[in-house]
Amino acid sequence: MVFTSHIFIFYYLPLCLLLYYALDKRWRNLFLTLASYVFYGWWKPWFVTLMMISTVVDYIAGRMISAEGASPRKRKTALVISLISNLGLLAVFKYAMFAQENVNMLLKAFGGEGFSILQITLPIGISFYTFQTMSYSIDVYLGKAKPVRRFIDFSCFVALFPQLIAGPIVRYSTIAEQLATRDHTMARFSAGISIFAIGFAKKILLANPMGTIADTLFAADGPMVLAAWFGVIAYAFQIYFDFSGYSDMAIGLGRMLGFEFPKNFDSPYHSQSITEFWRRWHISLSSWLRDYLYLPLGGNRKGTVRTYINLAAVMLFGGLWHGAQWQFVVWGAWHGSILSAERWIGKKSFYTGLPKFARVALTFVLVLFSWVLFRADNLTQALGYMGAMLGFATQGPSTALLSGQIYTLHNLVLFALCALVVSLKTQSWDFALELTWGKALTLIILFLFALAAMFAQSFNPFLYFQF
């Protein structure tokens, strides 16, 4: 189910809130688990079983790891079972097709005959919930989290619908106490509404129209330089408002249900370096990768060369996490290389000596090139599009007509609006936390306006659903 859909806003959410608050506190986690299964299974009912398997395996693994008198070997075995089962799910459902394609390509390159590729549908949100459950087993193993006692609490943690499909990636330790007991206050509920309404408006009013511009230009036959930049900046706005909009909605819904989820975005396009960008973009993923991959690999404690290798490895993995396609691998390598370069250059460089505006602009341009890799259908198209941005593309016969399609009043006004919102210092999180009557009225009008816009839009799922 999609947050920005008729069925979610007008049927699922009211019913869910009504039953949740009608129930006694001790039944609420069970109810949330079942409601989350309905939410998740709405797309393909049988995929719920995958989540259940992941839940059962990790719950048992957690119990085995923390069992009294458990030998180190038994604890390690339980952890390995958890890792294998989660990574196995990802391997089968996310990476098997990619592997088949590459084997096929190699076979053909060496004169062999290719085979027909087994088509596997990617269950939405699998990358998110497998990471969450893995973090639980690892934290329990490392003693960073206490094992969960009640199976239903753990099921609720894994399935919790607000952040199930596209994050933020919530670690068990973050909400362990809230699963057992949480406060439901008016202030928290209304803050939840505020953040939810802002996220909803971001997605419907800004991300979707920007998506139309980006789709047109990424599909075009050799767009001209200005158009190519217009397209990729539109995509940068789309992915930011789409993903941060989803995160806002997830955080808002969480608060309505008494949970506090961590902040996932912090004005990423204000970053003055790629290093800073990764502290502000998809914070829950970058911190997950830092804590569960970069630091266990040695972080920066094992010498300069090893640090660069670790950074590159983490970003490559991050790229693959996003999608089983070569352009995501290159996307990860791009970020990994820049992160390493920034570390190598250090603080006394030409780059850091630039005025703040120039540093922000330069960082944004570097991010834009990476977004080309992210948005393109494949590596060839990505390189072609980058060529168009640099003026090297061969224009199609009718490229001149593109400007009539993209430089419309509607597109230009919304593009400018996105630029304005991105440049604002106050972000949704801050706006929603200090509520005033004026803000409350603005939020309700914004929500109503976004609802009317939703009625006029066709189905438009979130970009991060594919991950």
Place this chain on the structure above:
Amino acid sequence: MNGLHKALIFCFLAIIFSVPLSQAVFDWRSPDEDKPVALTLFDHAPTERHLREYEDRLEKASFYQQQLRPVFQLYRYLALREMGDKAVRGLDGWTFYRPGLDYLVQPYWRKHTAQLGDNQVLLSQRSVQQGDPVATIADFAAQLKKRGVELLVVPMPGKASIYPDKLVEGLKPAIALTGHTRRLARELRQKGVMVFEMQRAFVEARSKKNCPQLYMRSDTHWTGHGVKLGAEKLAAWVKARPWFSSLKKMPRYTRKEVQVERRGDIPRMTRVPQLEKLFPADKVTAFRVFHKESGEPYEEPEEFKDAPILLLGDSFARVFETDAPEAAGVVSNLAYELQQPLLSIVNDGGASTLVRQELSREIAMLAGKKLVIWLFVERDVRFGLKGWKKFQL
């Protein structure tokens, strides 16, 4: 402060609860529904298909969606000139069909398909399933040839190919803008298929002074003058065929100028009646064809064998022919130019596959035929309804 929180919570809950509750009341009071649409969830097992159908049903039945969508779209248009997913507003009140523009500005179909790796198959099923128009057309031509019938393929230029100056200021109509269709023609000729490049005739006509308007401002199709020009050019090609001189010649048809008012199909695609009204009807001259003897508007012969030519076409063959004023479309006008009766199979948007499917079901229509003219709008190469499937005649 507590009052503020309470007010915000109340407003939010009022919005999300009032919509389904009032919808249930509307449904109950509606004579078409025996129970609220929301409760039909339990009519079927919760399979993927049933859940999608349920969600669609819920949205379509929504009173608020029906009421608010047109209002939002209307005000969006008034404020920002945005016409939605299917239409683009050009200059001087002209409008364009978005898929027609997509065909022109996106890569040629062959390049587009080649760009899709295996891993894009699931994401772009539609493109992959479109099939190969060149192979399908060549196959059709070969099958007709076996039956002693020639095939002439006529890709019709979309409006933007002929009126780019009404989309982008300063852009002149030029044959260079129609590269994809010229490439298709080249590839077809290499396979031995005869192609009539209508875009050349139209671009040439537009370069002349006092060229009448060839396409309608707010419609995807040609005007009566466009139809007439197309019929004249096609007739000239047909008359040059060796077999044409052997046909029985007699004056069969007359033609009369009539004035027609036509509301464009592009504003209609917005599904907002108030927005449609903002676009005045095109006042168009059409050329209506009559049977010389009876004075009745042109009708196709009852006997298939009496017509030496069969025209397969899409909505370009339908406008003014079965629409008002009738008998003024390309079929009638071509019949007039040739003074020969024509048969036709016309399917809106279905000229890539459906017209051939219909022909394969009624193969007797080929009796006595010398030529099949297959006319389809150029964008169908990428977006034709049902793609480019092969059929055995």
